Amino acid sequence: MFRLTSLSASIVALTQIANVAGHGGVLLYEIGSTWYNGFVPYNTPVGQSTIQREWDSYNPITDPTDAQLSCNIDGANLGSGQLSATVAAGTQVTAFWNQWPHTIGPVMVYMASCGGSCTSANTADLNWFKIEQAGLISGALPTGTWAMGELVANNNSWTTNIPSSLAPGEYFIRHELLAIHTANQPQFYPECAQLIVTGSGTATPSSEYLVKLPGAYSMSDPGVNIDIYNEPTVTNYTIPGPAVWPGN
Numbered sequence: 001m002f003r004l005t006s007l008s009a010s011i012v013a014l015t016q017i018a019n020v021a022g023h024g025g026v027l028l029y030e031i032g033s034t035w036y037n038g039f040v041p042y043n044t045p046v047g048q049s050t051i052q053r054e055w056d057s058y059n060p061i062t063d064p065t066d067a068q069l070s071c072n073i074d075g076a077n078l079g080s081g082q083l084s085a086t087v088a089a090g091t092q093v094t095a096f097w098n099q100w101p102h103t104i105g106p107v108m109v110y111m112a113s114c115g116g117s118c119t120s121a122n123t124a125d126l127n128w129f130k131i132e133q134a135g136l137i138s139g140a141l142p143t144g145t146w147a148m149g150e151l152v153a154n155n156n157s158w159t160t161n162i163p164s165s166l167a168p169g170e171y172f173i174r175h176e177l178l179a180i181h182t183a184n185q186p187q188f189y190p191e192c193a194q195l196i197v198t199g200s201g202t203a204t205p206s207s208e209y210l211v212k213l214p215g216a217y218s219m220s221d222p223g224v225n226i227d228i229y230n231e232p233t234v235t236n237y238t239i240p241g242p243a244v245w246p247g248n
């Protein structure tokens with residue numbers, strides 16, 4: 001009886017380790033030439049000092065309307081110890097995933113103005129706009145090259161520029177991977193970091209580019225609820241959410 005119980009406990013523990021090993025997230029940023037640590041999930045938030053909004057799990061968000069969709073945690077969970085990276089508009093931002101096992105699906109990068117301090121912002125209330133997206137680069141849905149595969153091939157990293165025309169202020173930058181290797185079961189993996197954008201830009205996105213998260217996606221989007229294996233010759237993929245803001 002004792003042995004059986006401890007064996008069961010070991011299986012539970014191994015399963016948890018396997019879950020943790022199965023996915024990953026953004027744990028590091030290079031902004032300009034400065035490196036910033038992200039939040040370390042599975043560690044206590046106490047004492048963590050990071051530009052990233054707290055998030056607590058490597059597991060996917062599987063519902064496009066999940067309340068945690070904005071920054072991988074309830075939008076009203078403000079975390080603690082938040083710092084911001086000061087960055088000139090136009091600067092290059094590279095996000096590094098600690099590990100990434102999936103290669104099928106789009107990569108999207110959003111920003112949102114906090115209209116003041118990002119540290120006190122409910123991220124579900126913000127107006128998000130896309131600054132970059134990439135989906136199916138070449139080939140057909142199940143066999144082609146995806147942006148996510150390029151991310152994996154590129155040291156699990158993705159590089160984006162802050163739009164050079166963007167008006168200064170406090171913003172979140174949000175990196176999101178949408179893994180679609182499981183038929184009709186999307187997996188969203190977002191992480192957010194706080195920026196203080198500087199410069200002389202004056203541009204801000206108009207309402208057609210602004211969305212709430214959750215709010216922008218649904219299971220009726222062709223790129224969200226998709227069975228890529230059922231469409232082996234299709235060579236187009238519709239990335240969900242708004243159009244990319246073109247700047248000014």
Ligand SMILES: *[C@@H]1O[C@H](CO)[C@@H](O)[C@H](O)[C@H]1NC(C)=O
Nearest residue numbers: 028096097098154155156157
């Ligand atoms: C690859 O990523 C790691 C972080 O995961 C980083 O420390 C390292 O500098 C990167 N290598 C290159 C060549 O960018």
Ligand SMILES: *[C@@H]1O[C@H](CO)[C@@H](O)[C@H](O)[C@H]1NC(C)=O
Nearest residue numbers: 222223226234236237238239
């Ligand atoms: C491919 O394009 C067709 C025609 O516009 C569209 O109906 C379909 O939803 C697209 N497929 C995907 C996977 O986005």
Ligand SMILES: [Cu+2]
Nearest residue numbers: 022023101102
């Ligand atoms: Cu995964």
